[in-house]
Amino acid sequence: MTTLAPEETRTSGLVWLAADVATITARNLRRLVRVPTLIVFATVQPVFFVVLFTYSFGGAVDPPGVQNYVDYLLPGIFVLAIAFGASQTGVAIADDLATGMIDRFRALPMTRSAVLAGRTLADAIRNLFVLGLMTGVGYLIGFRFQAGATAALAAIGLALLVGVAFSWANALIGLLVRNAEASGLAGLLVVIPLVFTSSTFVPVATMPGWLQAFAEVNPITVTVDALRALTLGGPAAEPAWQALVWIGAILVVTMPVAVLRYRRITAG
Amino acid sequence: MSGGAMAHPAIVAEGLVKRFGAVEALAGVDLEVAAGKVLGLLGPNGAGKTTMVRILATLLPPDAGTARVAGLDVVGQAAAVRRVVGLSGQFAAVDGYLTGRENLQMIGQLSGLGRTRARQRADELLDTFDLRAAADRVASGYSGGMRRRLDVAASLVAEPAVLFLDEPTTGLDPRGRIGVWRLVAELARQGTTVLLTTQYLEEADRLTDTIVVMDVGRVIASGTSDELKAQVGGDRLELEAAAGVDPSRLVAAVDGLGTEAPTRDPDTGRVVMPVHDGPQVLADVAAALAATGVGVAGVAIRRRSLDDVFLTLTGQRLPAEGADLVEIGGEQ
Numbered sequence: 016m017t018t019l020a021p022e023e024t025r026t027s028g029l030v031w032l033a034a035d036v037a038t039i040t041a042r043n044l045r046r047l048v049r050v051p052t053l054i055v056f057a058t059v060q061p062v063f064f065v066v067l068f069t070y071s072f073g074g075a076v077d078p079p080g081v082q083n084y085v086d087y088l089l090p091g092i093f094v095l096a097i098a099f100g101a102s103q104t105g106v107a108i109a110d111d112l113a114t115g116m117i118d119r120f121r122a123l124p125m126t127r128s129a130v131l132a133g134r135t136l137a138d139a140i141r142n143l144f145v146l147g148l149m150t151g152v153g154y155l156i157g158f159r160f161q162a163g164a165t166a167a168l169a170a171i172g173l174a175l176l177v178g179v180a181f182s183w184a185n186a187l188i189g190l191l192v193r194n195a196e197a198s199g200l201a202g203l204l205v206v207i208p209l210v211f212t213s214s215t216f217v218p219v220a221t222m223p224g225w226l227q228a229f230a231e232v233n234p235i236t237v238t239v240d241a242l243r244a245l246t247l248g249g250p251a252a253e254p255a256w257q258a259l260v261w262i263g264a265i266l267v268v269t270m271p272v273a274v275l276r277y278r279r280i281t282a283g
Numbered sequence: 284m285s286g287g288a289m290a291h292p293a294i295v296a297e298g299l300v301k302r303f304g305a306v307e308a309l310a311g312v313d314l315e316v317a318a319g320k321v322l323g324l325l326g327p328n329g330a331g332k333t334t335m336v337r338i339l340a341t342l343l344p345p346d347a348g349t350a351r352v353a354g355l356d357v358v359g360q361a362a363a364v365r366r367v368v369g370l371s372g373q374f375a376a377v378d379g380y381l382t383g384r385e386n387l388q389m390i391g392q393l394s395g396l397g398r399t400r401a402r403q404r405a406d407e408l409l410d411t412f413d414l415r416a417a418a419d420r421v422a423s424g425y426s427g428g429m430r431r432r433l434d435v436a437a438s439l440v441a442e443p444a445v446l447f448l449d450e451p452t453t454g455l456d457p458r459g460r461i462g463v464w465r466l467v468a469e470l471a472r473q474g475t476t477v478l479l480t481t482q483y484l485e486e487a488d489r490l491t492d493t494i495v496v497m498d499v500g501r502v503i504a505s506g507t508s509d510e511l512k513a514q515v516g517g518d519r520l521e522l523e524a525a526a527g528v529d530p531s532r533l534v535a536a537v538d539g540l541g542t543e544a545p546t547r548d549p550d551t552g553r554v555v556m557p558v559h560d561g562p563q564v565l566a567d568v569a570a571a572l573a574a575t576g577v578g579v580a581g582v583a584i585r586r587r588s589l590d591d592v593f594l595t596l597t598g599q600r601l602p603a604e605g606a607d608l609v610e611i612g613g614e615q
Contacts, residue, residue: 031395034392035392035393038389038392038393039393041389042378042381042385042389045380045381045385046378046380046381049380049421050380114374114376114379115372115373115374115375115376116376116377116378118337118342118370118372118376119370119372119376119390119437120393121341121342122340122341122342122365122368122369122370123365123390123393123394123441124362124365124366124394124395124441125393125394125395129393281337281342281343282372282373282374
């Protein structure tokens with residue numbers, strides 16, 4: 016009764032990686048629509064961000080060269096919503112560890128990186144939905160893509176990529192912190208200072224000099240600047256490659272470390 | 284341990300050592316389970332049972348020693364080991380946001396069953412584990428017993444040759460516990476090798492072919508339930524003389540029927556005699572008493588339980604859990 020039939024034996028690594036990632040992605044997407052917190056993170060929060068920040072900051076902040084504050088704000092809010100949402104990945108991974116799910120997965124003959132890759136892929140799919148929702152709400156209150164369809168698609172693509180980097184970083188946080196609540200908090204504690212010392216809400220030029228120096232190299236600033244150039248028009252190449260370097264750097268560090276950590280970790 | 288089955292051990296561990304910082308969770312553990320047998324790893328919290336299971340299920344590498352499962356090295360051939368083992372850990376590890384069916388299908392697909400086969404297998408297991416009615420409800424709404432059943436079902440999706448069950452009945456009500464017992468018996472009947480950990484002596488006594496008793500990272504005894512009971516002595520026959528009857532007459536009447544000479548217990552005044560097999564001796568004793576005409580007020584057989592074994596071996600009492608403390612045998 017116990018021998019596996021030959022066709023069930025895993026031979027081609029990439030095919031099985033894809034199959035396992037697809038299974039784990041499906042698992043996370045199902046959870047996404049069933050867990051109230053996740054629904055709020057994916058729907059209510061992004062809409063609140065767009066509407067609240069547009070009308071509360073819109074009267075006070077008047078960035079140069081922009082007609083409506085929402086045009087300036089939306090690319091920044093894209094990154095903010097994605098970064099906040101990514102903290103839930105750390106929560107989920109830490110939770111899987113505490114409940115023994117990771118032990119269960121690790122005892123299965125599945126690809127070792129699939130649990131993390133599937134989670135981050137599900138995040139990317141959620142982020143695509145979030146970006147669509149925010150764009151829709153933005154359009155209702157005056158936002159317009161102004162640099163053409165190709166640039167708009169590039170903007171969405173870049174936002175998704177930075178989301179993948181955030182997701183892996185938070186997966187690593189979850190594996191290191193091991194506690195769901197602490198992991199969620201740790202994820203936000205990393206993001207909040209970065210967001211508020213970036214060009215998300217206000218132009219970097221309005222900040223004091225010492226802060227400008229930091230803000231200009233802040234990964235959130237370069238990403239938001241690239242998104243802004245791709246949505247509003249303007250030179251996008253420089254901030255875009257800077258953003259890609261940051262995304263690449265975050266992934267090069269977090270992916271192998273997280274996978275290595277996952278392969279060794281056990282509950283208790 | 285029955286001799287012939289030793290030829291093809293499904294699980295072999297030799298000198299396993301595992302340290303967590305300054306704590307030595309395993310201090311050189313040897314263990315062997317013949318294919319198709321059920322081994323019970325018995326011990327209190329902190330004995331090293333879970334660490335043992337995690338090493339054998341490839342979740343943890345040992346610091347020293349080797350272990351082979353189905354002939355495969357748990358370190359060097361970990362991936363192959365995972366294809367032949369099933370693990371049900373200490374917690375009921377099911378995804379509370381997925382339905383019972385979705386949980387099992389997911390595990391099936393991750394175990395390398397195709398989509399169709401995973402679906403069939405989920406259906407089979409939902410039936411086996413009496414979860415059909417709840418199959419399409421999310422598992423967070425399940426009772427503790429249902430979650431545990433789903434968890435054990437998940438460990439069986441890929442029809443493992445070797446199954447590890449870490450405290451499978453902890454937190455279950457008596458009905459759920461009996462359900463798991465039946466299942467383990469059935470799996471063993473079908474040829475699955477099972478290693479289960481438990482704190483319940485009664486469970487080890489009922490379910491397992493061999494028992495390994497662990498304490499603070501070491502094996503302190505192993506053998507069948509009967510062998511272990513024999514280590515702390517066999518049954519004891521206790522006789523109480525009728526009013527006005529001299530107990531020494533009682534001693535004389537039953538002398539030679541037990542494994543040792545009968546003695547008078549100075550505290551109770553009863554006549555106590557170690558015997559090999561209480562119920563069998565009882566008939567002889569009754570005949571001897573009738574022949575000599577010595578009157579007795581009571582006859583009792585005290586059987587050794589695994590509880591006695593455990594107390595003798597570890598010098599400590601297990602957390603009380605009802606059934607563990609119930610004496611086997613009694614007034615006849």
